[in-house]
Each structure stands twice: as structure tokens, then as C-alpha cells.
Amino acid sequence: xxxxxxxxxxxxxxxxxxxxxxxxxxxxxxxxxxLEEMGLDYELKVYKRTESxxxxxxxxxxxxxxxxxxxxxxxxxxxxxxxxxxxxxxHYHPQLxxxxxxxxxxxxxxxxxxxxxxxxxxxxxxxxxxxxxRNTPVPFFIRPITGxxxxxxxxxxxxxxxxxxxxxxxSLLKDQPFFAGDELTGADIMLSFPxxxxxxxxxxxxxxxxxxxxxxxxxxxxxxxxxKKAEEKVSAVEANL
Amino acid sequence: xxxxxxxxxxxxxxxxxxxxxxxxxxxxxxxxxxLEEMGLDYELKVYKRTESxxxxxxxxxxxxxxxxxxxxxxxxxxxxxxxxxxxxxxHYHPQLxxxxxxxxxxxxxxxxxxxxxxxxxxxxxxxxxxxxxRNTPVPFFIRPITGxxxxxxxxxxxxxxxxxxxxxxxSLLKDQPFFAGDELTGADIMLSFPxxxxxxxxxxxxxxxxxxxxxxxxxxxxxxxxxKKAEEKVSAVEANL
Numbered sequence: 027x028x029x030x031x032x033x034x035x036x037x038x039x040x041x042x043x044x045x046x047x048x049x050x051x052x053x054x055x056x057x058x059x060x061l062e063e064m065g066l067d068y069e070l071k072v073y074k075r076t077e078s079x080x081x082x083x084x085x086x087x088x089x090x091x092x093x094x095x096x097x098x099x100x101x102x103x104x105x106x107x108x109x110x111x112x113x114x115x116x117h118y119h120p121q122l123x124x125x126x127x128x129x130x131x132x133x134x135x136x137x138x139x140x141x142x143x144x145x146x147x148x149x150x151x152x153x154x155x156x157x158x159x160r161n162t163p164v165p166f167f168i169r170p171i172t173g174x175x176x177x178x179x180x181x182x183x184x185x186x187x188x189x190x191x192x193x194x195x196x197s198l199l200k201d202q203p204f205f206a207g208d209e210l211t212g213a214d215i216m217l218s219f220p221x222x223x224x225x226x227x228x229x230x231x232x233x234x235x236x237x238x239x240x241x242x243x244x245x246x247x248x249x250x251x252x253x254k255k256a257e258e259k260v261s262a263v264e265a266n267l
Numbered sequence: 268x269x270x271x272x273x274x275x276x277x278x279x280x281x282x283x284x285x286x287x288x289x290x291x292x293x294x295x296x297x298x299x300x301x302l303e304e305m306g307l308d309y310e311l312k313v314y315k316r317t318e319s320x321x322x323x324x325x326x327x328x329x330x331x332x333x334x335x336x337x338x339x340x341x342x343x344x345x346x347x348x349x350x351x352x353x354x355x356x357x358h359y360h361p362q363l364x365x366x367x368x369x370x371x372x373x374x375x376x377x378x379x380x381x382x383x384x385x386x387x388x389x390x391x392x393x394x395x396x397x398x399x400x401r402n403t404p405v406p407f408f409i410r411p412i413t414g415x416x417x418x419x420x421x422x423x424x425x426x427x428x429x430x431x432x433x434x435x436x437x438s439l440l441k442d443q444p445f446f447a448g449d450e451l452t453g454a455d456i457m458l459s460f461p462x463x464x465x466x467x468x469x470x471x472x473x474x475x476x477x478x479x480x481x482x483x484x485x486x487x488x489x490x491x492x493x494x495k496k497a498e499e500k501v502s503a504v505e506a507n508l
Binding site for chain 2: 078090091092112139141144145148152162164174178190193194214234
């Protein structure tokens with residue numbers, strides 16, 4: 027049975043039992059949004075980070091790496107955000123990826139599924155580390171030094187790379203509303219985390235004037251009923267943490 | 268036409284024209300190894316990093332992000348290491364992935380294709396950044412401070428995560444010679460870069476005693492004729508850089 031046949035069979039058969047293992051301040055919200063877009067029921071199982079902001083050890087009962095998000099689909103544990111998105115789309119909602127016959131968009135989708143966590147997020151992580159270094163509690167007369175270390179890393183390596191990546195993402199939306207064509211796909215769901223984070227944190231170069239397409243795209247996804255529904259569910263859960 | 272059919276057709280048809288855009292000190296060697304495993308001819312097009320260790324601007328003529336490796340297959344530009352590996356295997360050598368019917372190994376393969384660059388490499392990158400911070404040229408009386416910043420990041424975040432990731436990888440080889448079963452797959456090719464780098468750079472926790480399975484695996488892949496052939500080609504090219 028090919029994957030396409032499996033997907034067709036799964037789509038037509040009874041609904042799967044899905045649990046989403048959710049952790050605060052993680053990238054799990056994307057998966058909640060995806061599940062809402064697919065119209066699938068799921069149980070949200072909530073875990074809270076420890077005081078040192080680590081994932082709690084309990085997550086290791088699902089997978090030895092103990093990171094969220096994790097989904098459990100009919101007993102099958104799936105980890106790694108991009109793999110979760112691909113797995114769910116392939117099996118339950120192939121409409122959320124371009125058709126293979128639409129070659130250019132299909133290639134873009136497959137590329138972006140790897141690009142988001144494999145290329146873009148490492149630079150976002152480094153930007154976060156530079157910020158942490160700048161804020162390291164050190165005596166005030168030392169602060170210029172730790173600042174210099176962080177600035178060296180930002181200016182020579184992190185910022186130029188972030189700029190070229192966001193410029194490229196902006197260019198992808200020049201003639202189309204979503205990252206792999208006219209319709210929302212898993213690539214938009216993967217990219218939502220870094221692009222929304224850029225808006226919140228990268229004041230330096232990331233502005234509405236420079237990135238009008240990315241700003242409109244964020245408005246467009248936030249207006250989707252599924253996005254709102256996921257946000258409401260997660261907010262309700264977070265209020266009780 | 269499904270992807271499986273496309274793969275079958277491509278495998279049986281005439282050989283594709285392949286160019287591998289190669290950059291020194293990059294992860295492009297993996298793709299050379301893969302192409303040798305597949306028995307495909309390819310042209311190696313060599314570029315050298317600039318003095319500030321960046322990819323040269325010429326790479327942007329292939330793709331706006333200007334990073335290596337890039338492969339051009341019959342005019343189709345493919346970027347992002349894991350996507351290149353998946354693309355080549357799907358189209359020209361499906362033997363390098365587990366059969367879909369071998370569910371557990373197929374899931375492992377798909378997971379590891381995302382895991383290597385999406386989860387493991389960011390920690391490797393942070394370990395490298397910590398090393399750079401420790402070696403930042405600062406006056407000697409300041410060095411303890413930059414050292415403290417780097418140590419803080421290493422001890423609280425980077426090292427514990429590297430240890431749990433390598434422990435997990437070690438466990439995957441407990442009962443099988445390769446990461447997704449009894450045969451070499453694209454997952455081994457993806458993992459070769461971080462695992463070989465760990466052996467070279469992570470003296471602190473990464474030892475033969477602690478990771479005997481990973482050390483044997485490295486010996487096993489290095490003994491493969493295709494690995495040796497790629498290494499020879501790349502060495503010959505590097506000697507002329």
C-alpha cells in the first residue's frame with residue numbers, strides 16, 4: 027500500500043484517537059492549529075515547564091528525548107514538529123499540501139518543511155542566545171564586555187543571516203497569499219512560529235515597512251477560524267497553569 | 268502519478284544530469300557520499316569560503332539563500348540537506364529508505380530526516396558558539412568573564428541536551444547496525460555529519476567507552492567503498508583550493 031493509498035483509506039475511515047502533548051512556551055500551539063484546520067478531535071494533555079524552564083521529566087514517558095510537542099495517534103507516538111505536521115497531513119488531510127502534479131509548489135512545500143526548523147530556527151535560537159548573554163547578570167562594569175561578545179555574534183553572523191532569510195520569505199509572498207501557493211499548507215503552519223516570533227522580538231530590522239507581505243500573512247492566518255479556535259483552547263488551558 | 272510511481276519511473280529511465288555545488292567546511296560531503304552510494308554520476312562544482320568564513324556571493328546565482336550544499340538535477344535546483352537527500356532517494360534510489368510496510372523503521376527514517384538538522388544540529392551549533400565565545404580575543408583579565416558566560420550556557424543548557432541526544436542515538440544502535448534498520452538509509456547519511464563532528468570536537472563527554480555503538484557505526488560507514496570514494500574526490504578537490 028503506498029502512502030497515498032494509506033492516506034485515502036485513513037481519510038475515509040473512522041476518526042483517529044489523537045492526544046497532543048502540550049507544554050507552555052513551546053512550539054506545540056502549531057499542532058493545535060493544524061488539528062483544528064483538519065477538523066479532527068484531540069485531547070490536549072498539558073505539561074508545565076520546570077522553574078529552570080526545562081521540559082518536565084514526565085514527558086520522557088512518551089519519548090526518551092522528552093520534548094514537546096508530541097502527538098499520540100491511535101497509539102503511535104510521533105515527535106519532531108515538522109514530522110508531526112507531515113504525518114498528520116499525509117494520513118488525514120492531504121488537502122493541506124500541494125498536489126504532486128503542481129510541481130513548483132509541491133517542491134516549495136517539501137523544502138519549507140525542512141527549512142523552517144533546519145535553517146531558519148537555528149538563527150532564531152542564536153538571536154535568543156545573544157539576548158540572554160546581553161542580559162546575563164554580571165557586575166555593571168563588566169556588562170560592556172558581555173555586551174560586546176553578544177554584539178560581535180549578532181552583527182557578524184546572526185543578523186545578516188536573519189535579514190537574508192526574512193527577505194527571502196517576504197519575496198515568496200510577492201504573488202501568492204501562502205508560502206506554497208494559493209491555499210494554506212503545512213508550510214504556513216511550520217513558519218507561523220518563527221514569523222510571529224520575529225514580529226514580537228526582532229525590533230531591530232523586522233518592521234512592517236520592510237516586510238509588508240509577512241505582516242499581511244500574519245493577519246491572514248490569525249483571522250482563520252481554526253487559528254482562533256486553537257488559540258482559545260490553549261489560552262483557556264494556560265490560564266489554569 | 269504518485270511519488271512511488273515517479274520514483275519507479277525515474278529509476279528505470281536514463282540517468283539524470285546532476286551537479287553538486289560544494290563548499291569547503293560545509294555539509295556538502297554528505298551529498299557526495301549519497302551520490303556515490305546511488306552510483307550516479309555527478310559534476311562537483313567547487314566554491315571556497317571568503318576570508319570571514321562566509322559562503323561566497325556566487326552561490327546566490329543558484330538560490331537566493333546562497334548556502335551549500337545545492338544540487339541541480341536536470342535543471343531543478345534543490346536546497347536544504349535533508350530535502351536533497353529525500354529528493355534524490357525518492358526519485359533515483361528508493362532502496363536507501365525502509366519500505367513503508369516496514370512501519371517501525373519507516374517511521375524512524377522519516378523522523379530522523381527531520382531530527383538531524385531540526386533538533387540535533389542546533390545544539391551542535393550552540394556548542395560551537397560557546398567555544399567561539401571562550402576564544403573571543405579579549406584582554407586576559409576579562410577572559411574569566413567571557414569564559415563564565417560560555418560555561419553558563421554550556422552547563423545549564425547545551426551539554427545536558429547534547430548528552431541526552433547522543434544517549435538516545437546510542438540506544439538506537441543497540442540491536443541494529445544502522446539508524447533505521449539493517450541497511451544503510453538516508454538517515455545514516457544525515458547523521459554522519461553531527462556524529463563524526465562529535466567525535467572530533469566534543470572531548471568532554473563524548474568517548475568510545477560511553478558510546479561504543481556510535482563509534483562502531485562510524486567505523487562501519489567509513490569502510491564503505493562509496494564513502495571512501497566521496498572522501499577521495501573531495502580531498503582531491505580540497506588540495507587544489
